[in-house]
Amino acid sequence: MATAPNKAARILVVDDDPDLRSLLTLALADEGYEVRAAPDGRVALDLLEAWPPRVILLDLMMPIMDGWAFRARQLATRGSDHIPVIVFSAAPDMRVAALRPAAVLSKPFNLDLLLATVADLAR
């Protein structure tokens, strides 16, 4: 299994589904991470400035600003373009690959796999 993660690492969860947000927040917090959640890309961008995370968990289908738009803005921003992104996608394909994610997880996801991936990236 994973080695002990950096317990102070910040994780940003971006997803419009409140239940999923709460699930991920709980799961990651239980692992010892510091977690914040945003319901859409715009809120997430705002958070990015004030609270740069170690890893971003990004849903693609969101209102207001979706995952694609968020990623584009993130990559264009000097201070945040290096932050790795784990993308949730129901159907991973070429377009998703174009986002250059650090990892792609399909929905519904395997919790253990997700936690392991986060651990890898947060190191």
Next chain:
Amino acid sequence: MISAPYSRHPDAVPPAQAADERRYYNIAQAAALLGVSRMSIWRWIRAGRLPVARLGHRTSRIRREDLESLLAERGSATSQPRGVSDRGAVAQGPNDGDAPHADWRAMGASAHFVQFYEADATLLDAVGEYIGAGIGAGETGIVIATGAHRAGLEERLRAAGLDMDAARADGRYVALDAAETLARFMADGEPEPARFAEVVGAVVAVAAEGGRRVRAFGEMVALLAVAGEHAAAVRLEALWNGLQQVHTFSLFCAYPLDALDEDALAMAFGDICTEHAGVIPAEGYTGLADPEARLRIIAALQQKAASLEVEVAARKLAEERLRRSERELRDFFENATEGLHWVGEDGRILWANRAEYELLGYTADEYIGRPITDFHADPEVIADILRRLSAGEELHGYEARLRARDGSIKHVLINSNVYREDGRFVHTRWFTRDITERTRAAHERESLLAREQDARAVAEAALRLRDAFLSIASHELRTPIATLKGHAQVALRRLERTGQLEPERAAEALRTIARQSDKLNRLLGHLLDISRLEAGKLTLEPRPTDISALAGQVVADARARDDRHDIALAAPPRLEAEIDPLRLEQVLVNLLDNAIKYSPNGGAIEVAVSRAAADALEISVRDRGLGVPPEKRARIFERFYQAHGEGHRSGLGLGLYISGQIIELHGGEIRAVFPPDGGSRFVVRLPLALEMGRRPISRARS
């Protein structure tokens, strides 16, 4: 008597020898045998009364038997052959033999003779001498002639020293205009005997007063003959003959030879000759001094006549063959099954066969003579065809459309080329083949194919829609499952790791699991509904229900689920209607969920229940969220329709469709309006008492 000239001719046999042993006679011999002139023999042959085996000057063959039978006929006949009279037949001068030098001098006192002339001058000389001699001898001269001839004649008489004025005064010279005189006794194109006697007879009677001899020169018959009135001319001749029975006078008639050129006139010639007692040939003959020469002329003429007859017969045969060939060709063209026509340089139709104009439903008159462009449906096509033909092109299988009389279109293939004579354009030949049926069949096939392709496209679109729906559905169904599983997993991990699970955590996890299970249940319910609706098996179980209470329940549940929105309810204390409560709840939940989903920034949501009419109620749900883009508003109640596309999809896209169906099954209607200040307002109208079977169409109105 017959004399020496015959010794020149191979067939000649002195009549004294073997006259009775001959089997065949030539014309001269026949004449001798019968004691008549050769002219008479000739006339009988022409009249068909004497058959001849061969006809020619030297080679005529008349059978003895035929001569004998004719002889016998003549002997027994009481009337003589027409025109042959005893009044000095062919006058003969001394030593003239069979080729007499004939002129008027030899005519008897009461002769009726005709002179053919080629030149007016010759005629006038002869008539001048004739009349002049008469007047000089104390006789009366009557001249019925054209104005020009009268003038020419009087000139000559004067030149000969006659005092014309005195003669006229004495009544010894009477000059009348031929046409005028003719008109006085003609009736309906025929000379009238009684009037002739009155008019002409009177003149002759006066001229013969006192026993004077009369010489008359007449051109009236000639006028009739030249005018083509042959029958009338011959009748007039007969009338003159008749007059000569009554009065004694000699009559000199004259005919211009060039007026007797044609066939019909040639026949009349024969008639005229038979009418007249004496015939003076034209100056080509009379101008010859030598009897031998004159005989030769006769021979040559006979020969010419014979060969002409043969030629005429051959020509008639050729003409008949030509006519038949023409008939056959014409029949072929007229009745050919392909349209054939000619078009002239100016674009007019010169000729067309039946197939051509009947193809278009016209008669020949309506088609031939009209411009070809009148019948083509596409002006640029016919213009191109005409252009190419002018440039000398030959066209094969050129497609065109023609307009028939009844306005319908005929498709044709045209083959056409130019007919030239000596390099000169005469007309264009056109062959038209009707391919309307073929074209129609081809078009039908094409349209059938197109319809099939359309149908296939529609089917494929429907399949794609269903596939898209299925993939969305599977995603949407999996998501709540994932979530509730996730929460269960997280709680379990905590429990396993720390040995305990805080009650709040447990409660939260369980609440979430419950919520997601509900959602899943709802989605599955939608799927089931949809399949029931498709099968026509969605049934309502209506019963009296308090709508206000129902609405209150739905609103309370929504408030519990959602904290971002301000959900208000306005309803009367109680409002009862006959509805299926479960289904109506489903609709209200759907509308409220949509309101929440589609106003992500929070805001107020207003639910209102009211009595709309004596027999109807209304429920409305108003949000201040995203609304629906105008171009999509017409379709939001459709199956699978997602108004906001992929960026904001939620659920299966079935909610509004199913809600719409449920409301319609209740006999109500649902509509969406989009207020100018944003958001959406969905209005449900229901009858208070359910009337089954009424299914109005639900509409979205912007």
